[in-house]
Amino acid sequence: MDQIAEAAASLFIAAGTSSRDARTVAGLLAEANCAGHDSHGLIRVPQYLAAVEDGRIDPAAEVELLQETPITAVVDGHWGFGQVAMTRAVEVASEKAAAHGLAAVTVRSASHIGRLGSYVERLARRDLAALLLVNAVGIPAYRMAPWGGTEARLATDPLAFGAPRSDGDPVVLDMTTTVVAEGKVRVKSNRGEPVPEGWLIDAEGQPTTDPDVLYGEPRGSILPLGGSAAGHKGYGLNVALELLAGALSGTGCIGGGQPLGNGVLLIALDVERFLPLDEFHRHAEAFFAHVKSSPPAAGFDGILLPGEIEGQVQRQRQEEGIFVEDETWRQVLQWADKLGAEVPLPEERR
DSSP: OOHHHHHHHHHHHHHTHHHHHHHHHHHHHHHHHHHHOOOGGTTHHHHHHHHHHHSSSTOOOOOOOEEEEEEEEEEEEEOOOOHHHHHHHHHHHHHHHHHHEEEEEEEEEOOOOOOHHHHHHHTTTEEEEEEEEEEEOOSSSOBBOOOOSSOOOOOOEEEEEEEEESSOEEEEEESOOOSHHHHHHHHHHHTOOOTTTEEETTSEEEEEEGGGGGTSSSEEOOOOHHHHHHHHHHHHHHHHHIIIITTTTTSSSSSOOOSSSEEEEEEEEEETTSSOHHHHHHHHHHHHHHHHHHHOTTTSOOOOOOOHHHHHHHHHHHHHOOOHHHHHHHHHHHHHHHTTOHHHHHHHHG
16 A cells, blocks of 8 residues: 555656645555555556646645635635545534534535545544535546436446444445446456446447447446436436536536536534434444344355445455556556656566
8 A cells, every 4th residue: 555655646746746735645546445446546646647747637736715604615626636625625524513513515626536435434533424425527528328318428426425433444335326436447448357247338228348338439338326227316316416516516517518527515414413422323333233134145244334345455455465457557657757757666566
C-alpha cells in the first residue's frame, strides 16, 4: 500500500500538485487498492495525469467554502483533484454534525472523487452515520442506457452509506446504480480478461462478456442495477442521484455539456443526538446477529455485512501485498518517463 501511495504521489507532485494534496490523493487511491477496489486505485493515476495535461484538472486548485449555515455548506473544488475537495467536505460535515447533530454538504466543480466508501468510513469511525450521493458529468462516453432505451445516456452514478459499530470495522455500503462500476470493466480490459455475464450489452443490445465493447465504436452499455429483469430500480436510483447530487450541488446533470467531474451531496448525522450511542449499538448488534443467523447457501462460508469483505481483503493485502496488472504499471512508468519523475517500485517491478 505504501509503495503504491509513494509512486502515485511522486507523479502528482511532478505534475504540479502540492506535496500535501498529492499525498491526499495518492493515499486514497492506495487505500482503494488495499480494500480490493482496484478500479479506484493506481489504475486511475494515468487517467488523472491525462486530465492534468489536458487542463481538465488544475493540480494547484484551492478548495473554497462558498457558503454555509450552521448545518449546511457548499464546497467548490475549482476543478482540482476530487479527493482533495471531498477531504475538505468530510471535515466540514464532521465539524457541523458534531456541533449541531446533522450536516448536509454539497460539492461542485470537483474532478473524479475516487472510492466513496473511504469518506463514509471516516465519518463512521467518528460515531457519525453518513450518506453520500454522487453523480457524474462530462464523461467522454455515456455508460448506461435508460430503462427502456437502446443507447446509453447515463453514468454509473454511485452512492455510499456508513454507520459506526461498537466492535470492528464500520458498516460501509458502497455501490453504483449500475450492476458494476465502469472502473471494474476497465480493470478487466487492462488484464485481458472477460467480464462476467450480466454486466454488459453490446451496441445491438445483446449480452456480451467482452469488456472492450464499452470503449470501442459503436459502444456498448453497462446494465442498470437489477439487470435485464429489474433494471428499472437501478435506473430510478440513478435519476434520484442526478437530481440530489447533480442539480442540488450546482454541478448540473449529465448531458449538460459540463467538464468531467462529480457532483456530491454528503449528509452526516450524530447518532447521540437521537439516542445514546450504546443503545444504537445494542439495536444494531442484535440486528446483525439476527441477519447472520441465516444458514449459509452453497458456496458461502457465512453471512457478511456491507464492508466486511473490504476489511478481510485489506488485512490480507497488508500481509501478502497488492497485485497490480502489467498494463497499469506500464502506463504508470510511461507517465514517469514523460514527467521525469522518480517512481519507487517494488523489487519485482524493477
